[in-house]
Amino acid sequence: xxxxxxxxxxxxxxxxxxxxxxxxxxxxxxxxxxxxxxxxxxxxxxxxxxxxxxxxxxxxxxxxxxxxxxxxxxxxxxxxxxxxxxxxxxxxxxxxxxxxxxxxxxxxxxxxxxxxxxxxxxxxxxxxxxxxxxxxxxxxxxxxxxxxxxxxxxxxxxxxxxxxxxxxxxxxxxxxxxxxxxxxxxxxxxxxxxxxxxxxxxxxxxxxxxxxxxxxxxxxxxxxxxxxxxxxxxxxxxxxxxxxxxxxxxxxxxxxxxxxxxxxxxxxxxxxxxxxxxxxxxxxxxxxxxxxxxxxxxxxxxxxxxxx
Numbered sequence: 001x002x003x004x005x006x007x008x009x010x011x012x013x014x015x016x017x018x019x020x021x022x023x024x025x026x027x028x029x030x031x032x033x034x035x036x037x038x039x040x041x042x043x044x045x046x047x048x049x050x051x052x053x054x055x056x057x058x059x060x061x062x063x064x065x066x067x068x069x070x071x072x073x074x075x076x077x078x079x080x081x082x083x084x085x086x087x088x089x090x091x092x093x094x095x096x097x098x099x100x101x102x103x104x105x106x107x108x109x110x111x112x113x114x115x116x117x118x119x120x121x122x123x124x125x126x127x128x129x130x131x132x133x134x135x136x137x138x139x140x141x142x143x144x145x146x147x148x149x150x151x152x153x154x155x156x157x158x159x160x161x162x163x164x165x166x167x168x169x170x171x172x173x174x175x176x177x178x179x180x181x182x183x184x185x186x187x188x189x190x191x192x193x194x195x196x197x198x199x200x201x202x203x204x205x206x207x208x209x210x211x212x213x214x215x216x217x218x219x220x221x222x223x224x225x226x227x228x229x230x231x232x233x234x235x236x237x238x239x240x241x242x243x244x245x246x247x248x249x250x251x252x253x254x255x256x257x258x259x260x261x262x263x264x265x266x267x268x269x270x271x272x273x274x275x276x277x278x279x280x281x282x283x284x285x286x287x288x289x290x291x292x293x294x295x296x297x298x299x300x301x302x303x304x305x306x307x308x
């Protein structure tokens with residue numbers, strides 16, 4: 001009897017770390033996507049955030065198009081488009097266009113979060129009031145399955161992306177189940193596991209546990225600073241090592257592959273998922289590349305979680 005293989009994927013915010021620029025962040029994202037493609041990762045998602053100094057991924061449809069162009073096999077998508085910010089027809093047209101240009105490779109994850117500070121969200125919505133989230137999802141799906149009164153032209157003929165619902169709460173999981181959509185759970189934002197098809201996890205892998213812990217100092221310092229009301233860009237581990245306050249609160253798994261293996265298996269077992277989407281908050285790009293290189297072989301040693 002053959003055991004189904006666990007899939008590993010990537011969630012990349014295109015982080016703008018301290019001392020870097022948005023251009024460098026986007027270049028690093030493209031480089032990491034090419035690496036993930038060569039290592040056998042299954043999909044690569046980028047989010048939608050607005051007005052955040054540490055995140056360069058603000059226009060997922062544009063970035064997805066570029067990443068699909070520079071890779072060959074990866075599924076590429078949004079993780080996710082924040083539907084209350086947009087007219088569902090426009091989202092269907094954008095991702096229908098991507099699906100037509102890159103058949104069988106485009107995912108459309110959708111969420112309900114605002115995606116930034118109030119002033120930025122207000123500017124994005126520009127006075128537009130979003131309806132109930134469920135109604136928005138149903139309208140979007142109608143465009144994608146060609147059942148809407150107004151056609152989303154690029155979708156016509158089967159050019160539809162794979163639709164996912166993203167969330168971090170029981171309400172989102174229940175809505176996904178009711179609508180028959182695959183559910184991606186944000187474990188990196190909420191520690192309580194829920195049944196999901198895919199689980200996103202914050203993970204830092206290194207050759208030794210000690211180095212992984214040292215690298216994790218950056219994100220722990222950033223989280224601790226945010227909890228104190230001061231938002232900063234991701235600092236270097238060298239700067240974090242001199243931080244004189246406790247660096248706790250970050251939901252990140254870190255260690256060597258051997259240390260991470262049982263922790264990742266516990267996430268799969270607790271959620272029933274068969275796919276882990278890894279986000280890696282480290283300062284140096286080469287350390288982020290190394291983390292994904294170390295994690296890739298674990299697909300042969302992890303097993304999908306039991307159905308919940």
